[in-house]
Amino acid sequence: MRIARSAANLAPADVGDHVCWVVPPQEDFHRAARAYLSDGAELGDKIMVVGSPASVWHEFQAPVGLLVDPFAEGPGRGWDADALVALVRQEAETADRQGFRALRVLAQMDRIWASDISPQQVADQELRLDALIGGTQALVVCAYPGLGFLPGILSQAASVHPHFAGTRTAMPPFQMFSSGEDCWSVAGVVDADGATAFFTAVTELLPGTVALRLRCDALELMDVAGMRALARAAGTYPGRKILVENANTTVRRCWELLGYDDPGVPVELVP
Structure with missing residues (x-):
């Protein structure tokens, strides 16, 4: 791995x-x-x-x-x-x-x-x-x-x-790299300093897949700017979906508190 x-x-x-x-x-x-x-x-x-x-x-x-x-x-x-x-x-x-x-x-x-x-x-x-x-x-x-x-x-x-x-x-505050077909690992911290780079990376990956998997085992933190970038990226290509895997409890809770845990946002946090 x-x-x-x-x-x-x-x-x-x-x-x-x-x-x-x-x-x-x-x-x-x-x-x-x-x-x-x-x-x-x-x-x-x-x-x-x-x-x-x-x-x-x-x-x-x-x-x-x-x-x-x-x-x-x-x-x-x-x-x-x-x-x-x-x-x-x-x-x-x-x-x-x-x-x-x-x-x-x-x-x-x-x-x-x-x-x-x-x-x-x-x-x-x-x-x-x-x-x-x-x-x-x-x-x-x-x-x-x-x-x-x-x-x-x-x-x-x-x-x-x-x-x-x-x-x-x-x-870099975060690093994104290949973990298999249509699967990418995200490590580090996605905050205001890296949100633009994160948005760019995700939007470059989305056209090539229907469901983009982001493995977040090594993601320490994603702040408001990072979550906003993720939700905005997910909406750039209708019909695509992002699966956020193995995010820690803090990331999952903040996602819910910010209201992104909504069927209208094509991002799903999964175990």
Whole structure:
């Protein structure tokens, strides 16, 4: 069973992990990134770097590595939300056929996303990428430079990864991640600080399912802003329903007191 995890560095990363790495300006990015990639090479992983030109990562070239530069298509153009997901799926299957232990990916997000990327696009890609990673022999670190994105983008990105690396000040209040088909775990605290990111994540998931399951075993608290965001998200796509599973007594009681325990709200709290 996957659980949310935060760490100061990339050392704990392992197969099945999907890490949001918020890189602070003082961090020696290439030193830390090379250590992460070199660890994988020693363990028998196939290395894939999606980011800067191949000359920067020359020691990880074929046959043990694959280096992809999105800027080869034109600086600043960015990829669409399907590109990275499709590439990881394809190369994970290839790595398995080639006999590697796993596919180990470093994705430099400032060279993947266009400058005008929206929180909705970030949530869409990262949630689909997380669902993929949970069922493959792969681990992916999405590197987001702290000074390269607006705070709203960083907050959205961190909230839709099960694993986080970086400074404590950049840690998300909650994390949402795949727990199986049409099932997503929510851990931490969904309050006013994370309500917007939570609403965006839920509304990106709803179109693909009739009943969206949110496992809340590790949800500590959902305040008024979080519950309002959940109810509002549930109403954005008529005919869909959200099942909130294993919420604690406090969350359940507050939901009832706020009047959301109503047949008109397509959210059901279940054991």
